[in-house]
Amino acid sequence: MSDLTIKNLKKVFEGLEIIKGIDLDIRDHEFVVFVGPSGCGKSTLLRLIAGLEEVTSGHIYLDDKEITDIAPAKRDLAMVFQTYALYPHMTVRKNMSFALDLAGIDKKEVEAKVNEAARILELEPLLERKPKALSGGQRQRVAIGRAIVRHPKIFLFDEPLSNLDAALRVQMRLELARLHQELNATMIYVTHDQVEAMTLADKVVVLNAGRVEQVGSPLTLYHHPVNRFVAGFIGTPKMGFLKAKVESVNAGGVLVSLSCGHQVEIAVKGEHLQRGSRVTLGVRPEHLRITAASDSTFKAKLTVSEHLGADTFCYVETADQEVLTVRAAGHFQMKFGSDIGLELDVQQCHLFDDQDRTLARITTPL
Template sequence: MIFDGHQIIKGIDLDVKDREFVVFVGPSGCGKSTLLRLIAGLEDVTSGSIELDGREITQVTPAKRDLAMVFQTYALYPHMTVGKNLSFALDLAGTPKAEVKKKVDEAARILELGPLLERKPKQLSGGQRQRVAIGRAIVRNPKIFLFDEPLSNLDAALRVQTRLELSRLHKELQATMIYVTHDQVEAMTLADKVVVLNGGRVEQVGSPLELYHHPANLFVAGFLGTPKMGFLKGIISGVEASACEVTLDAGTKVLLPFTNAQQSVGDSVTLGIRPEHLELANEGDCQLTVIADVSERLGSDTYCHVRTTSGEPLTMRIRGDLASQYGETLKLHLNSAHCHLFDAQGQVIRRALQAAA
């Protein structure tokens, strides 16, 4: 897609399967909402095509695409009751009254809106308004539900509750859903398939756990996960048939089971490790010296924020009844089985077994 002379969406080739819950996730300005609007027909496609059930819909008007979109801002009619908001599109289309009532009652049952049907939007909470907006989509029985950051206006507790309701709704309706969010927690918890976008390009597509455990590049590795993956700069100081030695800027040498024909001694690399895989070192372990910064105690877990001697920040997740002391020197163990390695261009370097597969 080109807008004002600039290419906004760049060569995206994507397949969404029937009944799949697909989440577009990425930072602000990455093109995720634009991509959703292209699917909905709210933006013009300047090259390429969009198909639905084998039918070309690139030039089909939004009203005839058999899609239903739920917006961040609810888009409810303030002068109408909840019931009228739910039935409005059906009434406008001339749907028989008995069928309208049946569909409204079913949507109200699914979303637990029965007691609210005679209320107006101003009498509802944010979460209830969002459920009404979703109900307006349900009564249309579309081929695909499109959600554009539907939880952004809700507080933290309501986001969790509504997220659970959306997951249950997907399972109950057995519907195809495409969902846009900047929140990687929503992406990880809701999706069958996650599409990570950055700068109008797809960085990686896969299941939530596939992307979490096997990120294709530094961007995906750093974007998914809370707290985020820690990164340590270094160079390759030795290469073997099925392993390489990395000397970190922080002063530690690590032998890793990675191989890549393009890697040579002296090449710059980045080692990545997640907070749950960092642990205090035992005698004989590969040790990384760090200085403790602040600790965040969450009850079940504690997040210890530390810095290496070269100034790189890391986060370690430990038991909730433990915490480090500010300024304390710690020795951490880098378990090679849980380390990720990226080349100078930010692309993942595969493990030896992956390379041989």
């Protein structure tokens, strides 16, 4: 068992509240990813869990045992650092066995555990090398190995892939997913890269300015963001936002007019909206379509398009200088500066009120 529960956790550092009261439940075997922009407090939260930072107020429980006040080494956690933090003067073997040696564990047992970890991570041929003689990916694996040998209840990862090059990052990502399967362990993973979050997580925790914005599975966050921040943060290219004004609130949804005058009805509940109040319409690139300028009242100009092969991402600018991204087919060709028309997939659009909260969808019975 390894369930982690966090209750009303706060961290004040030099008068600044970095963590502003966080509640969180992490279940056994879950792969949880903390994601958010830099400075959102995700690393601090991880370090609070690890015990490397002192909690200002609140509680952390591991399997109903409070660990808020326990020394880091005694929390049954292991951490993999962004910089790997390998001991440069020790061999790979020594790096992995250091914690066990300190704990005074029998030499044979230590050896067995190190060998087991080395086997899992394919580090056997490197055991006698020093970290200096390893590549970035190998160092990363040693850092993970150092965590594995301790059989911790929870693995903590602090942006572990951010120092690797792009290709290696993809490979290590897969390896981490495999490791999670193989070890069947609880893992908490911090990243600013939402692709990592989407691909690895069972559960994503989106943090912003010291608060949890939303917790959920990757697809929940993608399709049902609770607010504009999550909507904009999850997904690449980003969701586009358009200023809009409420025209009328009907049983079937909310009718809004965009700044260009184009009107759309979105199937969301808008009882508390007033006619004329400001809202924001959010639309993902795949829910926009480019048409001939004459076919739509929603007009824009094509500024740049990026050809990725399978897809083309077109950056368009509305008359009101709002920039949207449109996903088009790979063979899409059009001159920059051309006038175009846009078509929205209204079923998939999101509407945010003036507090940037997502308005709930009206689920139409099929």
